[in-house]
Amino acid sequence: MKKRPMPEVHIEGFKEMSINGKTLEYLSPKSVFLPTNFPSELSVLVKPGVRVLMGQKIMIKEGRFGYPILSPISGTVKETIRKWHPSNKMIPMIEIENDFKEELVDTFKNLNPEKMTKDDLVNVMKDSGLLGMGGAGFPTYAKYETDKPVDQVIINLAECEPFITCDYTYVLNYPNELIFGLKYMIKASNAKSGVIALKNKEINNKLIDILMPLLENNMSLFLLNDVYPAGWERYVIEKVTGKSYGVLPIEAGVIVNNATTAITFGRLLKEGLVPSCKYMTVTGDAMSECGNVLMKFGTSVHELLDLFNNVKEDVDKEKTLMICGGPMTGNAMFSGDFVTTPTLGSVIALRQEQYIGRRYPHCLGCGTCAKHCPVNLSPYQIRRTLRSGDVDELIALGITKCIQCGQCSYVCPSHVELTSDMLIARDLVRKMKR
Amino acid sequence: MEKYLVIKGPYLRSADITKRNTSTIMRDVLIALLPSIAFAIYKNVVLVLINGIYSSIYHAIYPIITLILAPLTSLICEAISLWVMKKRGIKTFKDLVEELKVSYGIFPGLFIVLISPTYIPLWVLLVSVAVGEVVGKMLFGGFGQNIFNPALVGRAFMAFTFSSHLGDAYLTSYELTIDAYSAATPLTSYAKAGAASIDIVNNYGGMFNLLIGNYPGALGETSTIAILIGAIYLIIKDVIDWRIPVVYLGTMFFITMIIGFIMGQGLWFPLFQILTGGVAFGAVFMATEPVTSPKTHLGRIMYALLLGELTVLFRLVGNMPEGVATSIVTMNIVGLMINKYVTKLRVEDKLTKKNCYGLVIFLVFFVLLFVYDVVMGVK
Numbered sequence: 001m002k003k004r005p006m007p008e009v010h011i012e013g014f015k016e017m018s019i020n021g022k023t024l025e026y027l028s029p030k031s032v033f034l035p036t037n038f039p040s041e042l043s044v045l046v047k048p049g050v051r052v053l054m055g056q057k058i059m060i061k062e063g064r065f066g067y068p069i070l071s072p073i074s075g076t077v078k079e080t081i082r083k084w085h086p087s088n089k090m091i092p093m094i095e096i097e098n099d100f101k102e103e104l105v106d107t108f109k110n111l112n113p114e115k116m117t118k119d120d121l122v123n124v125m126k127d128s129g130l131l132g133m134g135g136a137g138f139p140t141y142a143k144y145e146t147d148k149p150v151d152q153v154i155i156n157l158a159e160c161e162p163f164i165t166c167d168y169t170y171v172l173n174y175p176n177e178l179i180f181g182l183k184y185m186i187k188a189s190n191a192k193s194g195v196i197a198l199k200n201k202e203i204n205n206k207l208i209d210i211l212m213p214l215l216e217n218n219m220s221l222f223l224l225n226d227v228y229p230a231g232w233e234r235y236v237i238e239k240v241t242g243k244s245y246g247v248l249p250i251e252a253g254v255i256v257n258n259a260t261t262a263i264t265f266g267r268l269l270k271e272g273l274v275p276s277c278k279y280m281t282v283t284g285d286a287m288s289e290c291g292n293v294l295m296k297f298g299t300s301v302h303e304l305l306d307l308f309n310n311v312k313e314d315v316d317k318e319k320t321l322m323i324c325g326g327p328m329t330g331n332a333m334f335s336g337d338f339v340t341t342p343t344l345g346s347v348i349a350l351r352q353e354q355y356i357g358r359r360y361p362h363c364l365g366c367g368t369c370a371k372h373c374p375v376n377l378s379p380y381q382i383r384r385t386l387r388s389g390d391v392d393e394l395i396a397l398g399i400t401k402c403i404q405c406g407q408c409s410y411v412c413p414s415h416v417e418l419t420s421d422m423l424i425a426r427d428l429v430r431k432m433k434r
Numbered sequence: 435m436e437k438y439l440v441i442k443g444p445y446l447r448s449a450d451i452t453k454r455n456t457s458t459i460m461r462d463v464l465i466a467l468l469p470s471i472a473f474a475i476y477k478n479v480v481l482v483l484i485n486g487i488y489s490s491i492y493h494a495i496y497p498i499i500t501l502i503l504a505p506l507t508s509l510i511c512e513a514i515s516l517w518v519m520k521k522r523g524i525k526t527f528k529d530l531v532e533e534l535k536v537s538y539g540i541f542p543g544l545f546i547v548l549i550s551p552t553y554i555p556l557w558v559l560l561v562s563v564a565v566g567e568v569v570g571k572m573l574f575g576g577f578g579q580n581i582f583n584p585a586l587v588g589r590a591f592m593a594f595t596f597s598s599h600l601g602d603a604y605l606t607s608y609e610l611t612i613d614a615y616s617a618a619t620p621l622t623s624y625a626k627a628g629a630a631s632i633d634i635v636n637n638y639g640g641m642f643n644l645l646i647g648n649y650p651g652a653l654g655e656t657s658t659i660a661i662l663i664g665a666i667y668l669i670i671k672d673v674i675d676w677r678i679p680v681v682y683l684g685t686m687f688f689i690t691m692i693i694g695f696i697m698g699q700g701l702w703f704p705l706f707q708i709l710t711g712g713v714a715f716g717a718v719f720m721a722t723e724p725v726t727s728p729k730t731h732l733g734r735i736m737y738a739l740l741l742g743e744l745t746v747l748f749r750l751v752g753n754m755p756e757g758v759a760t761s762i763v764t765m766n767i768v769g770l771m772i773n774k775y776v777t778k779l780r781v782e783d784k785l786t787k788k789n790c791y792g793l794v795i796f797l798v799f800f801v802l803l804f805v806y807d808v809v810m811g812v813k
């Protein structure tokens with residue numbers, strides 16, 4: 001049986017708001033905050049009161065796929081305090097007070113990538129704690145430490161969620177670094193070629209014009225359809241290579257990295273700049289101004305919002321969403337006082353007055369959600385089954401395959417909260433099967 | 435500390451961006467019904483008035499009265515049930531009004547009047563509407579929760595409880611004066627006739643007239659042309675899946691064609707079968723009702739195939755003029771099973787021995803029913 005082609009839905013982008021806005025740099029925050037138990041408990045290497053350099057190891061994530069967490073600034077370590085994290089939890093964080101000297105550790109100074117071997121490059125990725133910055137936060141070196149043959153390195157520049165333009169902005173401002181990073185990613189994996197995949201839409205023409213002349217012989221651009229979820233790894237790989245795979249992309253002979261990750265790697269090799277900053281998009285109809293800002297990991301979001309004159313005066317905050325991440329997969333935050341992380345791409349403030357207190361119809365059983373689910377689930381059916389709590393039935397309906405993309409809720413004409421029910425169902429199944 | 439709104443994502447909805455939501459879908463269904471309603475008024479009211487054969491003005495405009503009262507009754511029943519059951523956080527009168535806006539209470543009533551004999555006594559019609567609305571819809575939990583098509587529940591109730599009122603209620607006062615229509619609708623004529631003969635079609639003004647719909651029948655069901663216009667609109671607007679009507683009509687046509695050939699009849703026979711007795715209306719408006727039909731392409735095709743066979747079975751073998759309604763109500767239940775199976779099948783990566791059992795059962799059942807239809811349908 002031939003597999004159904006993946007459903008493709010165009011979603012209104014709303015990207016012009018931030019592209020036409022300001023592009024700022026904010027690399028000297030008063031303090032940065034580094035979570036000590038995210039994604040799991042970390043071992044802390046520094047004591048309060050000591051001075052640390054930019055790029056010095058602050059914490060280590062132990063175990064398989066472990067990695068160090070480096071200080072994004074130079075300064076003094078303070079007491080651990082609790083702060084809001086993008087996961088919408090208050091968690092303990094180490095505060096580092098900036099001394100504004102930007103003093104770098106020696107480790108990565110004067111790297112000579114030309115002379116480095118594949119293993120050297122992978123070690124640099126490992127020692128610098130380079131993470132996938134598209135959202136997953138998976139350590140990059142882990143993808144390269146493989147004995148399977150790699151055919152292609154794909155740079156994912158799809159940025160498929162609406163509103164977000166942080167990858168776009170970083171590439172626009174640092175195109176050479178992107179190519180440089182890709183070049184050495186190809187080297188680090190012994191791949192034959194590199195592909196930069198981006199969406200075929202008007203705003204990207206500018207990027208295409210800039211990147212085209214910079215491409216080296218073994219590099220090319222690939223245009224994806226302007227659909228959601230075009231940035232989903234599986235989708236990108238299927239489109240670029242025509243191959244599907246079981247669990248890991250390496251089975252199809254490819255490694256996929258996010259564009260910001262590649263630039264960060266390029267800057268590390270070229271300038272010795274440790275992974276410490278990225279662009280973040282600040283946008284939404286409740287913001288006074290929109291745009292992108294180059295910021296250090298761990299900066300307080302309210303400092304960044306102030307750069308855009310904060311949320312509009314006339315906005316009723318209780319009727320406004322402060323979304324951390326994209327509108328499809330992000331979280332609405334209680335407060336605008338959380339801290340940024342390497343995987344955070346955007347903060348979006350959206351007015352909701354017109355939606356509050358609206359009454360929506362029941363599911364009418366149109367099947368639209370099932371038609372558009374990228375992994376072929378039938379969300380309405382899972383939702384009905386969830387009410388009976390039948391775990392085996394939920395598994396038979398494939399709930400464990402759900403990628404929480406938000407597509408089902410997005411397309412539903414009845415505003416049914418499918419995606420959150422999918423999450424509840426998935427968690428229920430995980431709990432019961434343990 | 436400032437507090438922002440916290441709700442579950444995703445925070446964008448196509449229903450808000452594109453302005454296409456469940457209410458506009460239901461509005462489209464209403465628009466698609468307009469040609470049929472207009473034709474019904476033309477045939478049953480305008481023509482009667484033009485010909486001047488009517489006992490009283492009330493009798494002449496009776497179809498319009500039913501077209502207004504039936505939807506109204508079902509809306510009122512909906513409101514009362516919602517108020518009594520206090521579902522979905524209805525506390526104040528304002529909540530009730532808001533809820534009525536998204537529960538689409540007029541539809542069961544409107545559909546019932548369109549598929550009922552035109553001159554059915556008012557109380558019979560309204561009781562059936564109330565039963566369809568309350569038993570078929572509200573007791574299941576309201577819009578979107580029902581297993582059976584509410585309109586067909588009401589119609590089936592009418593057929594079984596008040597059958598004595600139905601027979602002669604189809605003809606307008608003008609049609610009553612036409613000798614050729616002696617035996618009411620084409621379908622009842624066929625049921626009464628000893629053997630199949632093209633005379634039946636000729637009695638009703640020929641094939642073209644059957645297509646146009648100027649012959650005795652249920653209020654909204656006679657004009658296949660008007661229904662087709664609605665169907666095209668619904669398909670363009672992506673409200674219904676073309677697979678259901680096309681496969682359903684195709685299956686019926688194919689089986690009755692074979693039966694016709696065996697009886698030595700020409701192509702008129704299958705055409706007669708799909709042009710009369712509300713097949714087109716059932717195919718376009720009833721079988722495709724989203725709540726009660728399968729949600730996937732494969733499921734819909736399986737559903738429509740069986741539906742076609744069942745209609746032939748009830749009609750030609752069971753001699754029931756309400757064959758369409760009965761078969762759709764039956765398929766509402768079978769469709770649940772089909773949908774459940776197909777839903778699980780599409781999660782699987784490939785078809786294996788383990789997961790194709792449903793397809794095998796379906797095929798066996800399909801073939802058996804097909805053979806049975808053909809053998810028993812021959813008169």
Ligand code: SF4
Nearest residue numbers: 373402403405406408
């Ligand atoms: S959130 Fe899950 S169920 Fe919904 S469309 Fe995405 S993958 Fe499918």
Ligand code: SF4
Nearest residue numbers: 363364366367369412
């Ligand atoms: S899209 Fe919404 S209304 Fe349609 S079946 Fe899915 S949940 Fe129901």
